[in-house]
Amino acid sequence: MSVARTPDGGRIDRSQVLRFRFDDSNLTGHPGDTLASALLANGIHLAGRSFKYHRPRGILAAGAEEPNALVTISRGGGRVTPNLRATQVELYEGLVATSQNHWPSLRYDAGAINDALPDGLLSAGFYYKTFMAPAGAWAGLYEPLIRRAAGLGEAPTQPDPDHYAHRYAFCDVLVVGAGAAGLAAALAAARAGRRVILADEQAELGGGLLAETALVDGIAAADWVAQTVAELSAAGVTLLPRAQAFGVYLQNFVGLAERVTDHQMVPHPKAPRERLWKVRAGQVVLATGAIEQPLVFPDNDRPGIMLAGAARSYALRWGVRPGTRAVVLAACDSGHAAAIDLAQAGVSIVAIVDPRADGDGAGAAASRAAGLTVRGPAVITGTSGRLRVNAVTVAPLRPDGGTGPAETLACDLVLMAGGFVPAVHLFSQARGTLRFDAERALYVPGDPVPGIHTAGACNGAFGIAAALADGFTAGAAAAGTVAAEPAPAVTGEIVPRGSWRGALPHGRDPRRVKAFVDFQNDVTARDIGLAVQEGFRSIEHVKRYTTTGMATDQGKTSNMNGLAIAAAALGRPVPEVGLTTFRPPYTPVTFGTLAGPSRGPLFDPVRETPAHAWAQAQGAVFEDVGAWKRARAFPHAGEDLHAAAARECRAVRDAAGLFDASTLGKIEVCGPDAATFLERLYTNSWASLAPGRCRYGLMLSEAGFVMDDGVVGRLAPDRFHVTTTTGGAARVLAHMEDYLQTEFTDLTVWLTSTTEQWAVIAVQGPRARDVLAPLVAGTDLSEAAMPHMSVRTCHVAGVPARLFRVSFTGELGFEVNVPAGHGLAVWEALHAAGQAFGLTPYGTDAMHVLRAEKGYVIVGQETDGTVTPDDLGLGRMIGRGKADFVGRRSLSRPDMLRPDRKQLVGLLTEDPHALLQEGAQVTAQATPVRGTAALGHVTSSYASPTLDRSIALALVANGRARMGKTLYVPMPGGAQAVTVVAPVFLDPGGSRLHG
């Protein structure tokens, strides 16, 4: 048996032995142990080194509030988790844990030199002071040093091989915490027939009742827990152990992080490691308990110094004697309860030291009755022992606050009972205000928050009897009823009473002692005093200056002491100094849990067009456009992307090209007022558009800037087929719906997204009609019958189609719309039919070049949200006779009419093969004087295979007045001289559109 295990008792399975490893030691424990209880059972208190001073630190607590015992658990294969609290790590066979924050070893840590540095060198705000002087020392010296020293544990370097799950859940009543109050609340709600979820962060439901000698309802507290859990289970309550409620969000939306497999030796390979429960609860009962506070005295951080309640739990719940000779510093009667139970477990209680003037109450009486020595009022003024406490000095506390002569007591365990502080974190997250209970010096929930109930110790109702009664009341209230029966009777409990907030007097030179307030961030009482001395008045500032309460434990064991010390130094009452804000998460939550399944291929939907598989088989290179995959080019063997795009461009100009335009947004606008609706949303006129014809439409934002464009076809008097840009589809539909529902309620018109209904295949080039005609039935493709900008319903390759005669290349062109399920077949049929004519599939790279040669703009490339139709040279797109349209008023603002607005122009480089950078500035001088504003910028730039030279589009101030002028484009290799030309480089007359 392990050295410190009690002969019997506790909720561990002594029949099974679990082997585990801690640093270099092979140790054993039992099922039911936490890593912390197993370490203590092996006589190990030293669990880590502190953050700043690298002081040896032991296990302080037994739960989520543990600040010291942070360990890294490694399961191999990338399964590494740093900074886990040993008090929450369940033991399993083969567990491998390592301590953190030391070099070369936990026992001999070079970083401990920090502890011996001269007074003040690493005190509060030391790093702020390193910003100040000497000049340059921050970047060159301090920052690298501090960065190397800072941080807790080491971030894993390999990808996390585990997977994580998400689940939404709903209930009438969510009870957070399954201690006495939570169990009682769940019982009351379940008995009222409500849907209940009961969540607790521990492996076993029961909370403090699992480490208790009192009787509940005449039976052992743990037996009452078992009986209650059985009833809840039978009533259909969802019981969630190992589930930490870490955040309470709007409208009773509560996040629970459930540890699903971390406690298992060999997890099911398909089981998620953790599951995020997103609970929407009608009512929430917070029964989150209270956290025992340490006491602030010199060298209060040595291994072997722990919270009294924690030590009691180790003895009663885990059958562990955390020491052999204990001194108990009891500012709360919980110290007496711990002393009595530890004595019962075989720990020798050297003395119970009670600093309170009024300490002689029920707790002290019980201790005396148990034959224990109680001293008081008295304090501990110092401790000794390098890796484990071996003695304390105890001195009487005089009525004037001074201390009397000290006496040294040998011991290997010191218990601190500083009094409990309600865990109001979640209540505070729920926007609950806190009320300061001056008599008990603690914050309790204040004004009620609708839908949120607090019960038990987190509500300030300390003790089992009070918690049970409070829990039944809260549970019944949450269920909308009144507690039907009285809470069960409790016998034999010592109710926690009393506290000491702030530093204890010690009578020693304050500059020579370290009395820790925040164990995880190594903040001492003196640091807080220093912050006040340097002028900080608000606890929010004191917190940030000293970092107290800013570690991963968010000050669970330090905030109240820190606040009390600051208040005392300021000579003001605690509420006036303020209280820092509680923010989610209550305890750290892994990124994996938050990400859930959204990673790798499931990170985001990948949208593929109907012809995607064909393109892939042809070796297409794809690009992401929003969530869509679009083929950039179809390189042949030995071709790079550039060569492929050039070949594809030439094919379109010389013969024909096939292009997948399925990702274009499509909206069917139907109803008797459809044309009126489009009149109001687009700049140009639609009433005059005959059925069977199309028009290019320009859509403005209210500010008058171009927001989207596309071809709109009129299929019938009351039916339009609207297309949008690929990236703008959702935005345009939302914009249209917004206007329809809020502004144009006089119109009878409906919008239906048809983006995915249609596969769109563009056939472009002088041979386009030749390719298409044999496959088309039901319409005549001739120039006379189907002119440029017309639309027909017909059949293509045997499939019903909407056929558009449109061009985004400047060539004769058609766009075949077929139901998406037929998209691949029609694409293949067109491709086959086109082979005789040199039909070549082309991608978006070629498409960009082809349209730029014609000066066709791309919204989002030539425009940036500050570009008007006139800036683009599209002033003719403004319907002169139109009464109004969205953005019209803005177009007449003086700034929109300035002659020096940036206008779309073409740029031709002096060197025809020099390629400008997109985004490069356009300037009047080759080497502009520093500070001179640019005239504009290059929006598009390509090597044009058709023109055998580079071309560029640019927005240039007063550009249309600069035709033929020379400007400059500064580039990394030197400025390029460019000539301003019209933004149409090929076929300005548009004759190619007609084949």
Next chain:
Amino acid sequence: MVEHPEASLAQTAATLAAVHKQTTVAHAHSACRWVLRCAAAVTPELAPALGCPLPMTINTATTASERAALMLGPDEWLLLAPEAEGAALDTAFAETLSGYPHSLVDVAHRQEALVLEGPRAELVLNAGVPLDLDITAFQVGTATRTLFDKAEIVLWRTGADSFRIETARSLLPYLRAMLAEVLTELSAE
């Protein structure tokens, strides 16, 4: 947990629960689909053509002889029918609606559907659907537009343990993969 390749539109939990003890996801048969937008008063006219009365309560569905109508908004219905009936229904709808202001848009190919069935269907869906799917809150015949994680879906409860999920064609692979992931995860329980 297994995936079945095909399951028909009208198969309900009642018939399937006896067949499958497990929770399964299957690709639904191809179907005809229309988005109908019109004043609610017009819809009784359409019932004979559809062969099924249109629901008049938002977020409910009606079915009759393999056809279904889902009311998704105050003036919006999603109509479903077997693929073979598409052309005939198209004509019948057009005739019936010709005198009324309306919008009838064929979206047969816009969407795909999955059929999820089995005792854990609710649990599977709640991995990504942020709605209370308890049978008392989301009764048989409830149909609504919602999300499964990042995919917009129309969720229709066709039986106590069966759901039809309609989603955009391009989002189907994502949705299938997500559901497969959840089914895998639940198989470990």
